[in-house]
Amino acid sequence: MAGRRRVSVMAAIVAIAVFAAACGGGSKSGPGPVMTAVPGRLTAGQVQALEKGVTAPGVSVEAAIVAAEVRPGFLRAGRSLLPAGSALRIDAASFRQTNAGTAAVTATVTGPGGGRWLLLLVREDGRWLLIGTRRPP
Amino acid sequence: MAADRDKETAVIRRAGLAACAALAVMLLPAAAVAPGRAGALAGGAPCPGASGLADKIPVLLVHGFTDGPFTWEDGGAHSMTAAIRAVPGVKVVPEFDYFDENTRWVTDSHIGPALAADITCLASASARQGGPGKVIIVAHSMGGLAVRCALDPACAGKAAKAAQIGLVITLDTPNTGSPLAGTTPVKGHYKGNGGWLSTLMASTCDSSLACREFFGAPVSPAARAMAQKSADLRNLAPLPGSVPVFAMAGQIMVTDTVFGLPVHSWDIGDGVVLEDSALAEGPAHGAHTGPGSGQALLSCGTIQLSQLDLFHVSPIPRITSLSLTCYHTSEITSPAWQADVASHISEYVASTPVLRSCPYLSAAEAGAAAGGQVSGRPPVKYTGSFGVPAKLCEFDGPKNPGGGMHEYQWSIDVSLTDPMPGARAAYLKTRQQANTEIPGVPNMHVTDISGIGLAAFISPAYDSGSQMYILLSNRIATIGMQPRDGVGFGQEPPLVRQRFAAAARELVSNILP
Numbered sequence: 001m002a003g004r005r006r007v008s009v010m011a012a013i014v015a016i017a018v019f020a021a022a023c024g025g026g027s028k029s030g031p032g033p034v035m036t037a038v039p040g041r042l043t044a045g046q047v048q049a050l051e052k053g054v055t056a057p058g059v060s061v062e063a064a065i066v067a068a069e070v071r072p073g074f075l076r077a078g079r080s081l082l083p084a085g086s087a088l089r090i091d092a093a094s095f096r097q098t099n100a101g102t103a104a105v106t107a108t109v110t111g112p113g114g115g116r117w118l119l120l121l122v123r124e125d126g127r128w129l130l131i132g133t134r135r136p137p
Numbered sequence: 138m139a140a141d142r143d144k145e146t147a148v149i150r151r152a153g154l155a156a157c158a159a160l161a162v163m164l165l166p167a168a169a170v171a172p173g174r175a176g177a178l179a180g181g182a183p184c185p186g187a188s189g190l191a192d193k194i195p196v197l198l199v200h201g202f203t204d205g206p207f208t209w210e211d212g213g214a215h216s217m218t219a220a221i222r223a224v225p226g227v228k229v230v231p232e233f234d235y236f237d238e239n240t241r242w243v244t245d246s247h248i249g250p251a252l253a254a255d256i257t258c259l260a261s262a263s264a265r266q267g268g269p270g271k272v273i274i275v276a277h278s279m280g281g282l283a284v285r286c287a288l289d290p291a292c293a294g295k296a297a298k299a300a301q302i303g304l305v306i307t308l309d310t311p312n313t314g315s316p317l318a319g320t321t322p323v324k325g326h327y328k329g330n331g332g333w334l335s336t337l338m339a340s341t342c343d344s345s346l347a348c349r350e351f352f353g354a355p356v357s358p359a360a361r362a363m364a365q366k367s368a369d370l371r372n373l374a375p376l377p378g379s380v381p382v383f384a385m386a387g388q389i390m391v392t393d394t395v396f397g398l399p400v401h402s403w404d405i406g407d408g409v410v411l412e413d414s415a416l417a418e419g420p421a422h423g424a425h426t427g428p429g430s431g432q433a434l435l436s437c438g439t440i441q442l443s444q445l446d447l448f449h450v451s452p453i454p455r456i457t458s459l460s461l462t463c464y465h466t467s468e469i470t471s472p473a474w475q476a477d478v479a480s481h482i483s484e485y486v487a488s489t490p491v492l493r494s495c496p497y498l499s500a501a502e503a504g505a506a507a508g509g510q511v512s513g514r515p516p517v518k519y520t521g522s523f524g525v526p527a528k529l530c531e532f533d534g535p536k537n538p539g540g541g542m543h544e545y546q547w548s549i550d551v552s553l554t555d556p557m558p559g560a561r562a563a564y565l566k567t568r569q570q571a572n573t574e575i576p577g578v579p580n581m582h583v584t585d586i587s588g589i590g591l592a593a594f595i596s597p598a599y600d601s602g603s604q605m606y607i608l609l610s611n612r613i614a615t616i617g618m619q620p621r622d623g624v625g626f627g628q629e630p631p632l633v634r635q636r637f638a639a640a641a642r643e644l645v646s647n648i649l650p
């Protein structure tokens with residue numbers, strides 16, 4: 001029974017695919033409607049806010065640039081984002097919006113915690129906030 | 138591979154539907170030429186796999202949303218079906234198939250009601266052939282909700298009975314719904330309809346066909362019904378408490394660090410169903426207990442937030458490329474999940490005696506087989522001296538191969554009454570033990586009255602108010618028992634024990650010198 005069904009289904013699929021092409025609708029089976037895109041760039045002000053916020057004095061001040069979803073965890077950890085004496089420089093040109101509310105941008109940390117990082121950002125109330133980081137590939 | 142193709146066809150077919158409903162209406166009938174199981178049953182045909190159940194318990198596999206029966210065969214020799222087949226004492230019957238209706242809600246006549254018919258048919262066939270009259274069900278995802286419907290008269294109409302189920306194993310069934318279901322659109326929305334958790338889950342499921350269906354537009358009836366707190370879910374009765382359940386849930390952890398500092402972790406269930414939902418019908422408060430029951434939380438592994446599609450421009454990482462050992466759509470092919478399923482089925486079977494080579498006999502047949510004489514029509518009175526042939530039947534089970542029964546060689550006169558034409562009894566040679574129950578056998582008791590081993594079992598038609606058959610050592614007699622409909626040993630053991638004990642005492646006093 002299953003084999004016969006598969007043959008039938010395949011036949012139906014071929015027909016559907018042909019028709020879909022003819023309709024011009026395609027057969028894209030993506031996860032849903034296309035989201036309204038937020039302009040894919042990081043303003044100078046946002047860059048500055050992130051750069052300063054990461055090395056702001058005190059965990060509670062740094063928390064202002066951390067996304068609400070992970071802020072409690074960050075505050076509980078009670079540790080600064082970067083060692084004292086570190087500095088962050090964001091490469092704004094590398095900013096890439098990955099989804100309607102998420103983005104990634106590369107940055108360079110100088111000082112004790114030095115190195116390149118990919119900052120994972122989420123948009124909250126019109127601002128891009130830090131939700132995570134990883135080393136760039 | 139074939140399974141993958143079939144799964145792909147499901148998606149493509151839906152894409153076609155969305156693109157052009159009119160043509161899809163024309164094309165779909167071509168994909169639905171195979172008659173449904175319910176139709177076959179309605180036509181009087183026996184349910185698939187209803188033979189060879191004398192010494193094997195039927196195992197029925199029920200697939201989930203946007204899936205098909207082929208999913209159980211995925212992996213070939215390493216499929217879930219193969220893993221279950223390796224368990225002694227079971228027979229995997231043809232999978233329950235609602236592929237053509239797999240985005241409809243379980244109330245659809247091809248799903249819950251058809252499943253009820255299958256369960257009833259298989260359980261009856263098992264009983265007729267001398268088996269325990271029960272079915273083991275393994276259900277993935279929405280398949281578990283189909284089982285709930287099948288056992289609920291309000292949902293299935295002619296529902297299956299709880300007593301016909303030996304064990305239900307659920308693999309991440311969304312008993313209380315899924316954050317993903319029916320919340321279109323979700324993906325890409327930070328703090329979207331389903332919140333951040335559903336955003337993460339949506340991000341993991343980009344490569345999962347089942348997930349895509351959740352976000353499809355328009356949302357299918359099943360996806361809408363499986364939304365958390367949906368009216369459809371509220372209207373679906375829970376499984377009867379007397380049904381033993383082994384509930385399985387997968388757990389994927391998403392961890393997050395900022396400059397190496399751990400700041401958060403999220404438990405996203407198996408990516409589609411959260412643990413609370415998957416385990417909601419597991420054993421608790423004395424319900425759903427019994428041989429093979431339990432619950433398991435299986436770790437699928439941990440992934441980093443940064444690995445999710447949310448933070449990738451392109452290409453979208455396939456969930457299968459992440460270091461996860463399981464995911465909602467891969468649980469069936471996971472060796473760990475298969476091992477757990479097989480283990481719990483094995484546990485159930487081990488506790489369930491199988492009447493090997495022991496067809497049910499009518500009282501007249503039994504009397505004749507024993508060398509006695511039977512006269513008259515039911516109620517049949519049998520008077521004579523006989524001993525049951527030593528190997529007429531053995532009470533045998535995997536834990537007790539070969540029987541090991543205590544045999545009685547003496548004989549006495551018994552009064553054998555069969556007040557129910559067509560009623561069937563089986564000869565059991567009993568272990569002489571003082572236990573009041575055979576562990577794990579809900580419809581059989583062994584008791585010891587005056588030092589004489591007695592075994593009793595309830596006929597398969599017990600729930601409809603039939604007779605209780607009592608075997609006195611190696612003789613059999615029937616005694617009148619009219620148990621309350623729907624009451625089983627698991628539900629009211631004290632009452633049933635009292636009835637049994639009283640009846641047994643009466644029997645003993647009547648027939649023993």
